[in-house]
Amino acid sequence: MSSAHNQLLPTTLVGSYPQPRWLVDKDMLLGNAPPRVRMHDVWRFSGDDLKSAQDDAVCLAVRDMERAGVDILTDGEVRRESYFNQFANALDGLDLDHPGEATNRIGKISTVPRVTGPIERRESVFARDVAFLRAETDRPIKVTIPGPFTMTRLVQDDYYHDEDALIAAYADAVNLELHDLKAAGADIVQLDEPYLQSNADEAARNGIAAINRALHDIPGTTALHMCFGYAYVVKDKPSGYSFLSELEGCSADQISIEAAQPGLDPAVLAALPSKTIIYGVLDLGDESVETVDLVANRIRAALEHVPPERLVLAPDCGMKYLPRATAYGKLNSLVEGARRVRDAL
Numbered sequence: 345m346s347s348a349h350n351q352l353l354p355t356t357l358v359g360s361y362p363q364p365r366w367l368v369d370k371d372m373l374l375g376n377a378p379p380r381v382r383m384h385d386v387w388r389f390s391g392d393d394l395k396s397a398q399d400d401a402v403c404l405a406v407r408d409m410e411r412a413g414v415d416i417l418t419d420g421e422v423r424r425e426s427y428f429n430q431f432a433n434a435l436d437g438l439d440l441d442h443p444g445e446a447t448n449r450i451g452k453i454s455t456v457p458r459v460t461g462p463i464e465r466r467e468s469v470f471a472r473d474v475a476f477l478r479a480e481t482d483r484p485i486k487v488t489i490p491g492p493f494t495m496t497r498l499v500q501d502d503y504y505h506d507e508d509a510l511i512a513a514y515a516d517a518v519n520l521e522l523h524d525l526k527a528a529g530a531d532i533v534q535l536d537e538p539y540l541q542s543n544a545d546e547a548a549r550n551g552i553a554a555i556n557r558a559l560h561d562i563p564g565t566t567a568l569h570m571c572f573g574y575a576y577v578v579k580d581k582p583s584g585y586s587f588l589s590e591l592e593g594c595s596a597d598q599i600s601i602e603a604a605q606p607g608l609d610p611a612v613l614a615a616l617p618s619k620t621i622i623y624g625v626l627d628l629g630d631e632s633v634e635t636v637d638l639v640a641n642r643i644r645a646a647l648e649h650v651p652p653e654r655l656v657l658a659p660d661c662g663m664k665y666l667p668r669a670t671a672y673g674k675l676n677s678l679v680e681g682a683r684r685v686r687d688a689l
Contacts, residue, residue, distance in 0.1 A: 352652045352689060353643065353682045354415040355675075356622065358569055358600060359427060359488040359536065360662030361405045361420030362671050367397055374665065378426040380456040380498050381443050382433050386425055398423040399476065406480045408668075412675035413683075416484045416532065416656075419477040420664075427536050427662060428490045428498065434469045435517055437461040437503065444500020449542035458500045463513035468524040478529030487525050488569070491535035492518050493554045497543055511550055515557035522562045534567035534600065535559070541570050544586040551587070555594045567622060569600035571661045584608065589615035598622050602660030604642060605629045613649040621650055624660030625681065626674045631666065633673035639681025652689055657682050 363373075372386050384390075389397045405420030424430045433440060437459055444458035474487050492514035496507065504510040522533045535558060540547040559566050568591065585608075591599050592615065600622035603610065613621055625642040626634060646655060657678060663671040 351415070351686070353655055353657055353686045355657045355679050355682050356414060356416035356486060357409070357418050357420070357663065357675075358571075358622070358624075358658050358661050359418055359421050359486075359534065360424070360664035361408065361418070361422065362664055362666055362668040363420075363422045364401055364404065364668070367401050367422065373425075377448070377452070377454065379429050380426075380432070380446075380454050381440065382429060383425045402473075402476060403480060406477070408672050409675065410481065410483070412672060413679040414483075414675055416486055417477070417481055418486050418488070419473060421488065421662065423473060427488065428494070431469050431489055431521070432495050432498070433457055434465075435463055436466055437463040437513075438499075444502070446498055446500055448498070449539060454498065456498045456500055459503045459510070461503055463510070463517055465517040465520050468521060468528075470521065471524045471528040474525050474528035474530050484531040485529065486532035486534055486567070487530045488534040488536050489518060489521055489525070491537035491540075491555065491568070492558050493543075493547060493551050494537050494539040496554075497539040497546075508550060511554045512557065515554050518558040519560055519562070522558070522566075526563055532565045532567055532598070533562065534569055534598075535596070536569050538569075538571050540587045540591075541585055547587050548590065552590060552594050555596060559595045565598065566596045567598035567600055568594065568596040569622070569661075571600075571602045571624075584612065588612060592616050592618060598656065600624075600658065603646070604660050610646045610649045613646065620654045620656060621646070622656045622658050623650075625657055626659040626678055628660050628663060628666060628674075631670050633670060634677045634681075636677050636680045636684060639677050640684045643681055643685045647685070652686075 368386050401422040402419045409417045438457045439460040443455050445453050446456045448454045477485050495514045496510050540551050598620040602624035604624050604627040623646050625639050
């Protein structure tokens with residue numbers, strides 16, 4: 345096992361890495377919003393061939409991360425159509441043949457899963473993927489899963505008619521999955537909860553309870569990612585979070601935020617005094633590769649407000665919409681920037 349858990353300023357991904365063009369129809373992927381229901385047509389293979397191709401793509405992503413020197417790896421989420429839809433559509437209690445509608449974070453109507461019965465998780469969705477990744481690398485690994493609050497914002501509820509009951513059902517399904525992912529070898533499990541930021545008033549009422557229920561009794565390191573949206577979708581981002589200090593009260597060990605593209609003032613990190621911060625130092629809205637100096641300066645700015653023992657370095661968000669060469673170049677700058685600052689410490 346790598347010593348990344350113990351060294352200062354380890355590097356990681358938020359989750360995703362670009363999928364190869366031989367695996368997915370990139371034009372279709374880029375021409376649509378992140379899908380909430382399944383989008384099978386995006387894949388260039390089907391059946392067992394698709395599973396084999398996805399495994400090969402995971403191996404490529406892992407090799408890229410290892411060559412770049414990233415400390416804590418993911419599988420690049422290359423088997424997923426979006427961060428959300430694979431898990432969200434694998435649960436019982438949904439009518440996937442007759443989906444519903446919901447308003448997304450930028451005010452547009454999205455086609456979403458429709459809840460018609462009790463939300464339950466029958467079997468693990470990602471345990472096989474985690475076991476595959478665990479066998480591919482000796483470095484620490486992380487796996488992400490959409491969080492219960494965000495999933496409740498992206499369904500049409502025709503069954504519970506009670507927001508708290510719906511959130512509780514999703515949180516229990518997530519909790520079962522996280523237990524299985526830890527057992528399969530995940531060192532870190534991460535909830536993706538972007539809708540905490542865009543629905544801050546609702547999050548203030550039940551967001552923390554949803555997180556804590558989902559993470560209840562999960563062993564080892566847990567993380568929560570909150571962002572303003574994929575850079576390719578959301579170009580103009582606010583310069584501050586509307587829901588951040590509240591996360592000091594949640595049970596996640598690590599809080600993952602984007603800072604580079606929105607130009608976040610790192611002084612806000614003082615609002616999370618007990619948390620390790622996964623800090624975004626790569627702007628994914630800019631397809632140029634950051635210089636090592638720029639990345640190092642972003643890290644130094646964060647270190648004025650949080651000690652190095654509580655700082656993990658990452659891209660702002662998932663990298664899946666970037667060209668692969670750009671993503672790899674950015675990871676190199678991330679690792680070298682972290683090394684430069686670490687050596688100075």
